[in-house]
Amino acid sequence: MFNSVKHSLRYNPSKFGYQLLAHFSAETTAKNDPTQRECTRNSYPHAMCGQPTSITHSHLIKHGEVLPGISLQELERRRSKLVESVTLAMHTKNIQRQQIVIIPASSKIYMSDKIPYIFRQNTDFLYFSGCQEPDSILVLTCKEDKSSFTLFVRPRDEHSELWDGPRTGVEIAAEIFGTDHALPLTKFEQFVASLIQEDKKSIIWYDHADVVQPILHKKLCQLIKLTDNQIFASPKTLFHQIRLIKSACEVDLMRESCRIASDAIAQTIQSSKPEMSEHQLFATVDYECRMRGAEHLAYPPVVAAGRNANIIHYISNNQIIRSGDLVLMDAGCEYHGYSSDITRTWPISGKFTPEQRVLYEIVLDVQKILIETLKDMPSLDNVFHHMCFLLGKRLQEINLIPKNIDEEKLLTAAYMYCPHHVSHYLGMDVHDTGKISRSIRIQPGMIITIEPGVYVNPKNPHAPSQFHGLGIRIEDDILVTENGSEVLTKDCPKEVAEIETLASQNQ
Numbered sequence: 013m014f015n016s017v018k019h020s021l022r023y024n025p026s027k028f029g030y031q032l033l034a035h036f037s038a039e040t041t042a043k044n045d046p047t048q049r050e051c052t053r054n055s056y057p058h059a060m061c062g063q064p065t066s067i068t069h070s071h072l073i074k075h076g077e078v079l080p081g082i083s084l085q086e087l088e089r090r091r092s093k094l095v096e097s098v099t100l101a102m103h104t105k106n107i108q109r110q111q112i113v114i115i116p117a118s119s120k121i122y123m124s125d126k127i128p129y130i131f132r133q134n135t136d137f138l139y140f141s142g143c144q145e146p147d148s149i150l151v152l153t154c155k156e157d158k159s160s161f162t163l164f165v166r167p168r169d170e171h172s173e174l175w176d177g178p179r180t181g182v183e184i185a186a187e188i189f190g191t192d193h194a195l196p197l198t199k200f201e202q203f204v205a206s207l208i209q210e211d212k213k214s215i216i217w218y219d220h221a222d223v224v225q226p227i228l229h230k231k232l233c234q235l236i237k238l239t240d241n242q243i244f245a246s247p248k249t250l251f252h253q254i255r256l257i258k259s260a261c262e263v264d265l266m267r268e269s270c271r272i273a274s275d276a277i278a279q280t281i282q283s284s285k286p287e288m289s290e291h292q293l294f295a296t297v298d299y300e301c302r303m304r305g306a307e308h309l310a311y312p313p314v315v316a317a318g319r320n321a322n323i324i325h326y327i328s329n330n331q332i333i334r335s336g337d338l339v340l341m342d343a344g345c346e347y348h349g350y351s352s353d354i355t356r357t358w359p360i361s362g363k364f365t366p367e368q369r370v371l372y373e374i375v376l377d378v379q380k381i382l383i384e385t386l387k388d389m390p391s392l393d394n395v396f397h398h399m400c401f402l403l404g405k406r407l408q409e410i411n412l413i414p415k416n417i418d419e420e421k422l423l424t425a426a427y428m429y430c431p432h433h434v435s436h437y438l439g440m441d442v443h444d445t446g447k448i449s450r451s452i453r454i455q456p457g458m459i460i461t462i463e464p465g466v467y468v469n470p471k472n473p474h475a476p477s478q479f480h481g482l483g484i485r486i487e488d489d490i491l492v493t494e495n496g497s498e499v500l501t502k503d504c505p506k507e508v509a510e511i512e513t514l515a516s517q518n519q
């Protein structure tokens with residue numbers, strides 16, 4: 013059934029003078045051409061691709077999947093949604109023009125001569141293409157009711173492949189990734205130029221503010237300058253609206269990412285003891301995540317002992333943890349492209365001091381109440397406002413905030429103790445779907461964090477001195493459901509008794 017839907021959406025070359033594709037037909041995968049058939053993976057199952065496949069990496073990828081846990085049908089559904097939203101965006105403005113959506117892949121980035129950073133694919137590109145190869149480009153063209161996806165990839169190259177490993181190549185890319193066509197990257201400019209030639213009023217959906225591929229960007233800008241009447245429109249909001257609601261298989265991947273990070277952090281708490289360095293706990297959580305199947309940590313973790321926890325983005329992680337200190341660890345992993353994001357705070361000696369415990373219980377209580385309120389489907393900004401109110405009231409009880417102040421002053425005072433937002437969207441990226449406002453109400457299928465904190469600056473003149481330097485945050489990852497919420501990081505202990513038991517085990 014899916015094929016027929018796809019076929020009806022396919023660009024009709026004869027109708028729209030799609031001469032370029034005809035011209036490049038030798039390089040395009042002709043799915044039904046028997047002469048091309050023999051160079052497909054089906055015929056040569058042991059041939060390597062530029063990324064794992066079910067043939068070469070059956071321990072990672074099941075039959076029918078393009079990425080671990082992501083089937084070809086899932087990619088088709090994502091692309092259909094993109095076609096729908098591009099078409100809708102134009103219909104609502106009553107614009108009848110050809111749409112060209114350009115989604116670039118990341119390029120490799122080097123830390124020094126020939127030494128690359130770990131490659132991470134551009135998330136929007138990966139979401140719609142399933143392709144992990146650098147420098148590729150996915151192009152969607154829509155005109156009237158027809159649409160077509162073309163994937164531009166690096167051609168195979170014996171010399172480069174000797175150094176960097178296999179490339180998927182143009183010949184089988186359309187079959188592997190399920191796009192309508194595949195072309196070599198060298199044809200990209202000519203391809204776009206000919207589309208513009210056909211319809212000079214084309215709208216080009218390309219994010220020119222956030223440059224992913226500098227060379228592509230330069231070429232596109234030159235091309236657009238040379239022609240008239242083209243309009244650049246950023247497609248990112250459209251992408252993020254689609255990515256915001258997670259599909260069933262994405263939820264499964266997120267569940268596993270959260271489970272791995274939860275267990276890894278629990279294990280890290282259990283193995284911690286005074287006089288270890290923050291760096292060693294960083295190494296422990298990294299190791300425990302990878303040993304459970306994560307590719308790597310999702311971000312440089314915060315491992316902050318004592319006062320270091322007052323630095324929100326503390327990632328130096330090079331201090332010795334002294335007996336009696338609290339440790340704040342903010343860490344998560346990336347599992348098959350999906351990120352978890354957890355924070356736990358624990359006493360390195362195995363027992364909270366009275367002040368640490370009072371403050372910890374306040375943060376924990378507030379966090380649990382906020383999670384409970386998710387059943388009312390508030391916006392993330394509503395949750396933040398609510399956190400400031402709850403935190404303010406509780407901090408008044410222990411004299412960290414003066415009593416007898418009006419609500420506005422109370423919220424401001426609480427904000428001074430927690431100067432970061434309480435929530436963000438989570439998914440493939442840690443701060444996922446950044447184009448989506450936090451003022452919209454949450455909906456089933458979204459995944460968010462809830463992460464209240466309290467940080468008592470050592471210079472704070474209002475706080476009693478025994479609280480100075482304490483920094484506490486508790487962060488869980490939550491799937492919004494019809495009935496409220498599901499805490500995906502529930503395996504990571506956070507109750508006082510659980511934390512103390514775990515943290516006491518390696519003393």
Ligand SMILES: [Mn+2]
Nearest residue numbers: 353461463487
């Ligand atoms: Mn977070």
